[in-house]
Amino acid sequence: MIGLWDTTGSEVVKALAAERRSAGGVASGMALTLIVVVDEKRVREAEAAATIAAAAHPCRLLVVVRTDVERDRNRLDAEIVVGGRLGPCEAVVMRMYGRLALHAESVVMPLLVPDVPVVTWWHGEPPHEIATDYLGVVADRRITDAAQATDPIEALRQRARDYAPGDTDLAWTRITPWRTLVAGAFDTTEARVTAARVVAPPTDPTAALMCGWLGSRLGISPRWERAGDFPRMREVQLSCANGDELTLTREDSVATFRRTGQADRQLPLVRRPLGDELAEELRRLDADQVYAEALGAMAEVSGLDQRPGQRVHVWKDPATAERAEAGVTAHAGTSATP
Structure with missing residues (x-):
């Protein structure tokens, strides 16, 4: 060193x-x-x-x-x-x-x-x-x-x-295990999904992207329900056109998968260290179109993947911005003086 x-x-x-x-x-x-x-x-x-x-x-x-x-x-x-x-x-x-x-x-x-x-x-x-x-x-x-x-x-x-x-x-990286398990549930069925429900805290960004992903992939509008005191996304439920319901519920590092007419299954759903999440993102160095679609659906902004891939640098001096805000505040105070 x-x-x-x-x-x-x-x-x-x-x-x-x-x-x-x-x-x-x-x-x-x-x-x-x-x-x-x-x-x-x-x-x-x-x-x-x-x-x-x-x-x-x-x-x-x-x-x-x-x-x-x-x-x-x-x-x-x-x-x-x-x-x-x-x-x-x-x-x-x-x-x-x-x-x-x-x-x-x-x-x-x-x-x-x-x-x-x-x-x-x-x-x-x-x-x-x-x-x-x-x-x-x-x-x-x-x-x-x-x-x-x-x-x-x-x-x-x-x-x-x-x-x-x-x-x-x-x-987005943090819901990779969720997306893997949800997608795997359709390996044995071709039933169309008609509705979805996500149970999570109202400020959970992973739940927001999960709703965006389900909406962009399935063409539906998922319902977001409050998770009570649970600190992060708790459950994802899908309703199919044939009457089946698929539910994935997390408890600590284990998820319970329930499906109409089948026995419950226990699946691993471990929260990974930050380093593992970073390593996952470093595996791909091209644009992530699926993320763009999920983010766009979540924020109701279309055509994200059609934007230019390069940005032009815009100079921003935070000190200048602070002085400008101070000047506006001072001017407002002076104007208000009788």
């Missing part, structure tokens, strides 16, 4: 090259570059998840921690780890202070592995519009997590409004 304090981007590039030579050139088998944008308080959590993902997808891991953009003096601290505590990857953890944090790409771009895809993951609140973050614009795939937003359902709607092919969300 190499620690560089109050350094520059060029020094980070040189130190990474030196550490690679010392470690024997780990980058020869790199499948992608993974950029992680995270707050300081969640760096260790993001590193733990990336370590699990890197075991399945050897990558160069670039962790960007933006701190105190209002600081007068710019500063860059970096930690370089090659084939060490973060698994079979090359990792650079960069803490950026001051205005440098608004231009993270100036440090990140020279560190990208040549000729491999780039994935950006926001472990925290993503930008309102991804085009305002160059680290999202440069990526082939962009991973967000609506569950971390103050209003997860509105966050998903915003992801639909701002969608471009290549976007995905970990709320």
